[in-house]
Amino acid sequence: MSKVDMAVIKPEMMKSYIWLQTADGSIQQVEQEVAMFCPMICHEVIQKGMGSSKNYAISLPQRVNPAMLSLILDYCRFHQVPGRSNKERKSFDEKFIRMDTKRLCELTSAADSLQLKPLVDLTSRALARIIEGKSPEEIREIFHLPDDLTEEEKLEPLKNTTDDPRIRLLNRLYAKKRKELKERQKLKNIEVEEERVDDRSVDDLLSFINGDNGVLIDGFTDEIALLLERIVKFSSVVFASHVSFSTSMPKYLLFPCSHLGEVREFCFADSKGIKNSKSKKKNRRRKDQQKNTSANEAIKNHNKEPNGLNQVCHSAEVGQKVRAGVGATSNLHDVKDDIFDNKNELDDGDIDDEIDPALKEKIDREVEDFARRLNSDWPERMQEILSFGHERKPVHFSLNGNGSLRRYANSEQR
Amino acid sequence: MEITKVLPDDCISLIISLTSPRDACRMALLSHAFNSIADSNAVWQMFLPLDYIHIISNSSSPPSLLSLPKKDLYFTLCYHPVLTHNGDMKFQLEKESGKKWYMVGARALSIQWVDTPRHWTWISLPDSRFCRVAKLKNVGRLEIKGKVKLNTLSSNTNYEAYFVFKLVRDRYGFRHTPVELDVSIEGTAAGEMRSVILDPPRNMPQQAKERVDGWLEIEMGEFFNGFENDRTVEFSLREDHDDQPKRGLIVQGIELRPKHKNNR
Numbered sequence: 308m309s310k311v312d313m314a315v316i317k318p319e320m321m322k323s324y325i326w327l328q329t330a331d332g333s334i335q336q337v338e339q340e341v342a343m344f345c346p347m348i349c350h351e352v353i354q355k356g357m358g359s360s361k362n363y364a365i366s367l368p369q370r371v372n373p374a375m376l377s378l379i380l381d382y383c384r385f386h387q388v389p390g391r392s393n394k395e396r397k398s399f400d401e402k403f404i405r406m407d408t409k410r411l412c413e414l415t416s417a418a419d420s421l422q423l424k425p426l427v428d429l430t431s432r433a434l435a436r437i438i439e440g441k442s443p444e445e446i447r448e449i450f451h452l453p454d455d456l457t458e459e460e461k462l463e464p465l466k467n468t469t470d471d472p473r474i475r476l477l478n479r480l481y482a483k484k485r486k487e488l489k490e491r492q493k494l495k496n497i498e499v500e501e502e503r504v505d506d507r508s509v510d511d512l513l514s515f516i517n518g519d520n521g522v523l524i525d526g527f528t529d530e531i532a533l534l535l536e537r538i539v540k541f542s543s544v545v546f547a548s549h550v551s552f553s554t555s556m557p558k559y560l561l562f563p564c565s566h567l568g569e570v571r572e573f574c575f576a577d578s579k580g581i582k583n584s585k586s587k588k589k590n591r592r593r594k595d596q597q598k599n600t601s602a603n604e605a606i607k608n609h610n611k612e613p614n615g616l617n618q619v620c621h622s623a624e625v626g627q628k629v630r631a632g633v634g635a636t637s638n639l640h641d642v643k644d645d646i647f648d649n650k651n652e653l654d655d656g657d658i659d660d661e662i663d664p665a666l667k668e669k670i671d672r673e674v675e676d677f678a679r680r681l682n683s684d685w686p687e688r689m690q691e692i693l694s695f696g697h698e699r700k701p702v703h704f705s706l707n708g709n710g711s712l713r714r715y716a717n718s719e720q721r
Numbered sequence: 722m723e724i725t726k727v728l729p730d731d732c733i734s735l736i737i738s739l740t741s742p743r744d745a746c747r748m749a750l751l752s753h754a755f756n757s758i759a760d761s762n763a764v765w766q767m768f769l770p771l772d773y774i775h776i777i778s779n780s781s782s783p784p785s786l787l788s789l790p791k792k793d794l795y796f797t798l799c800y801h802p803v804l805t806h807n808g809d810m811k812f813q814l815e816k817e818s819g820k821k822w823y824m825v826g827a828r829a830l831s832i833q834w835v836d837t838p839r840h841w842t843w844i845s846l847p848d849s850r851f852c853r854v855a856k857l858k859n860v861g862r863l864e865i866k867g868k869v870k871l872n873t874l875s876s877n878t879n880y881e882a883y884f885v886f887k888l889v890r891d892r893y894g895f896r897h898t899p900v901e902l903d904v905s906i907e908g909t910a911a912g913e914m915r916s917v918i919l920d921p922p923r924n925m926p927q928q929a930k931e932r933v934d935g936w937l938e939i940e941m942g943e944f945f946n947g948f949e950n951d952r953t954v955e956f957s958l959r960e961d962h963d964d965q966p967k968r969g970l971i972v973q974g975i976e977l978r979p980k981h982k983n984n985r
Contacts, residue, residue: 412724412727412728413727415728415732416727416728416729416732416738419728419729419732421729427732427735428735431732431735431736431739432739433737434736434739435739436746438736438739438740438746439741439744441744441752442747443747443748443751446747446748446751447751447752449723450723450751451723451724451753452723452725452751452752452754452755453723454751454752455752455753456750456751456752456753456756466956600899672852675845675852676781676804676852679848679849679850679851679852680850681800701976
């Protein structure tokens with residue numbers, strides 16, 4: 308408000324005062340221009356017409372005690388003068404915040420309740436400078452904080468930092484999908500029985516593998532194997548073993564466990580171009596497929612629709628000696644979701660040979676980029692994996708056509 | 722006085738956001754109250770670059786990245802670089818400070834004769850995040866230039882520029898002849914030009930350093946990105962004095978790294 312405005316409001320006084328009351332009951336009057344520097348007080352005066360006399364004193368928030376009010380008013384008194392240079396203001400500020408930590412906190416709180424943002428920023432910065440670089444024990448001492456986290460809770464952040472953030476991302480997406488599917492399932496009564504069966508077999512899987520590295524699953528379709536092989540060709544991170552194109556031999560494909568979720572998301576991601584062209588066939592066959600393949604995970608190949616037995620790789624064996632210990636349980640949630648998820652989108656094998664070359668090229672590039680991503684953080688992943696140190700025996704499983712598990716001995720090879 | 726009883730949560734968030742990501746992680750271990758505040762989006766959003774949404778939306782990463790909690794997003798961007806600018810640049814965050822860390826890929830550099838198959842060829846290497854890197858077949862005169870708009874980078878930051886490359890077994894021209902490296906902000910005086918040998922013989926000191934990803938890097942220079950950053954910074958690598966044939970250099974790009982403060 309300019310001096311002219313103020314004069315209009317109170318023409319009979321040269322200097323106007325605002326009446327303020329703190330929570331302890333004491334009332335004081337303050338020069339108008341100083342008090343109005345605080346947005347909260349300004350609001351009370353203009354919007355509610357308060358503060359013009361002792362009886363109508365503005366009640367300040369509880370966080371503002373007389374000592375803090377005095378400090379705040381000193382600050383306002385200095386800064387509300389328009390003619391000061393930046394250098395002067397900075398110099399004032401530096402001297403102003405020299406007080407003990409306790410007062411700084413109270414001052415921040417009081418300034419915050421009066422919405423005096425410049426002062427809040429100033430004191431917050433001062434407090435930030437006090438705590439930065441200090442250890443938790445030191446900070447607890449400064450702020451009198453209770454050490455009330457359990458050991459487990461304290462360790463929890465550490466675990467998160469070794470988890471692959473992409474797996475956590477996928478977990479969240481799957482959690483969302485789970486919710487959606489639960490909604491959908493409520494509407495469909497037919498599949499309920501079969502789904503429960505699936506639940507159980509996946510639960511078995513969960514309990515066996517809990518804390519372990521993951522599974523090997525066999526029986527890829529040729530199309531999937533082709534796609535995954537191309538990833539292998541590009542990526543030095545991904546190890547392929549026992550891949551065979553002969554349809555009579557089962558195929559295994561191995562991936563490092565840490566990238567499992569990533570591989571799955573990549574392979575199963577919806578490719579819009581493909582989806583549109585397949586939508587007609589999809590709708591026709593959906594109901595048949597749901598019953599037959601309830602236990603299988605469908606794999607949406609970018610190029611072609613899956614044919615026959617559809618299964619998914621969950622492997623985790625990385626070489627012979629290195630074990631990826633992280634993220635096993637998260638992978639299993641993925642298993643569960645994918646089974647439900649892909650059920651509805653399974654399409655039976657009308658292989659489309661007319662692949663749009665532009666689309667094919669796009670897919671090629673995606674495959675390459677994907678493999679590069681795997682490669683680029685491989686050295687760090689290796690370090691994490693090696694630092695785990697424990698040797699764990701890999702447990703090999705296979706999902707049969709009916710969804711039950713077959714457990715292989717460690718050394719069994721095909 | 723316990724601070725959480727004196728200060729409201731959003732004041733504490735503000736204070737934590739004025740420290741550093743590392744401090745914020747430590748503060749999550751202080752107490753129950755601090756645990757939830759220190760991990761909150763209010764704090765971690767402040768550590769992300771101001772235009773992070775724009776960067777991610779125009780990058781190779783899935784848009785679902787944006788629905789992550791901000792702390793997870795921060796670390797995802799630290800550990801998993803994304804491709805931006807149409808696949809021409811690689812972006813990540815510098816973990817300690819949250820500053821932007823870019824690599825300009827070979828495709829986005831001006832390499833003389835790069836499109837002439839006789840001189841250079843584009844190849845695909847699995848250990849590069851970029852689709853293509855440039856491989857030198859034969860030139861007499863080597864000139865590689867690049868430029869970046871300063872407003873792409875974090876302001877009020879010191880950056881170091883590194884030339885990221887490899888040398889294949891069958892190479893020549895880099896053993897005894899130095900190349901000249903230069904970094905300067907357009908419109909200002911030229912920075913100090915450096916003269917380095919990319920492929921020194923074994924008994925000479927190796928100026929290039931090996932990176933974690935298996936490539937080599939050599940520092941080209943430094944610059945400070947102030948607040949008025951509507952200019953561009955220019956880099957160049959040149960060898961144009963001796964006209965001797967050169968071969969066998971693979972260029973991944975030029976990396977712009979926020980300079981590490983050594984006081985932590």
